[in-house]
Amino acid sequence: MTGTVVLDVDGVLLLGGEPIAGSGEAMAELEAAGLRLVVATNNATRTPAYASERIARLTGYRLDPSRIVTSTMAIGRMLRPGDEPVYPMAEPGMAETLRDGGVAVTGDPAAAGTVAVGLDRSFDYDRVTAAARAIHRGARFIASNTDATFPTPQGPAPGAGAMVAAVATASGVTPDVAGKPHRPMIETVAPLLADGPVWMVGDRPETDMAFAVAAGWTSVLALSGVTARASDVPAGLEPALVIDRLADLPALLAQLR
Numbered sequence: 001m002t003g004t005v006v007l008d009v010d011g012v013l014l015l016g017g018e019p020i021a022g023s024g025e026a027m028a029e030l031e032a033a034g035l036r037l038v039v040a041t042n043n044a045t046r047t048p049a050y051a052s053e054r055i056a057r058l059t060g061y062r063l064d065p066s067r068i069v070t071s072t073m074a075i076g077r078m079l080r081p082g083d084e085p086v087y088p089m090a091e092p093g094m095a096e097t098l099r100d101g102g103v104a105v106t107g108d109p110a111a112a113g114t115v116a117v118g119l120d121r122s123f124d125y126d127r128v129t130a131a132a133r134a135i136h137r138g139a140r141f142i143a144s145n146t147d148a149t150f151p152t153p154q155g156p157a158p159g160a161g162a163m164v165a166a167v168a169t170a171s172g173v174t175p176d177v178a179g180k181p182h183r184p185m186i187e188t189v190a191p192l193l194a195d196g197p198v199w200m201v202g203d204r205p206e207t208d209m210a211f212a213v214a215a216g217w218t219s220v221l222a223l224s225g226v227t228a229r230a231s232d233v234p235a236g237l238e239p240a241l242v243i244d245r246l247a248d249l250p251a252l253l254a255q256l257r
């Protein structure tokens with residue numbers, strides 16, 4: 001079997017700090033069937049190396065960091081001359097990933113060519129003030145993603161979109177968005193794809209199903225994250241395939257051969 005399975009992380013492989021049952025075994029089965037696995041996560045707080053380590057520790061399946069794409073890497077692709085240095089309003093993984101990609105980063109909002117906003121669990125009034133003022137002064141505003149929430153075992157937690165909305169409201173500027181379902185993320189994932197069909201597995205219709213539609217890939221909705229029922233999916237984003245969890249995918253794809 002040839003082709004690529006692009007995997008979301010939160011709600012597909014993991015839920016908060018816990019694995020979704022069978023996700024590690026499913027990844028091993030998909031790879032054994034000849035499919036290439038690529039992870040595409042909007043989570044901007046972690047480097048690919050850290051994400052690889054975390055997925056391995058929790059699911060037992062180790063995916064090389066070179067097969068992991070984060071929305072921060074898509075931010076790097078969007079930068080034009082004059083957009084650097086970047087002031088990250090996000091957790092430290094964003095600055096580390098940008099630097100690894102050769103992007104100049106600053107901790108001084110007054111020096112920023114770009115303000116990049118991502119999930120920030122230390123989010124506070126002073127950070128919004130610094131980010132909005134830099135944008136007022138002319139810095140470009142890029143959002144890692146606009147996901148409203150991410151799933152945890154205790155229920156949805158505020159996602160990057162909640163922080164992006166605060167900065168957008170305070171600055172009066174609408175950001176350019178890097179992550180799924182937007183073009184920069186498609187362009188960042190594309191070089192990693194194998195020949196053949198592409199299946200995009202995710203739990204969030206407006207992020208993952210829209211990403212599949214925009215890229216021309218087959219959408220697979222996993223009901224193990226923020227979406228409990230396929231009937232909850234908004235019109236226009238209906239998935240091609242629905243699975244309860246990733247563990248169901250190897251058998252389903254084998255049937256389609």
Ligand SMILES: [Mg+2]
Binds near residue numbers: 008202225
């Ligand atoms: Mg997800």
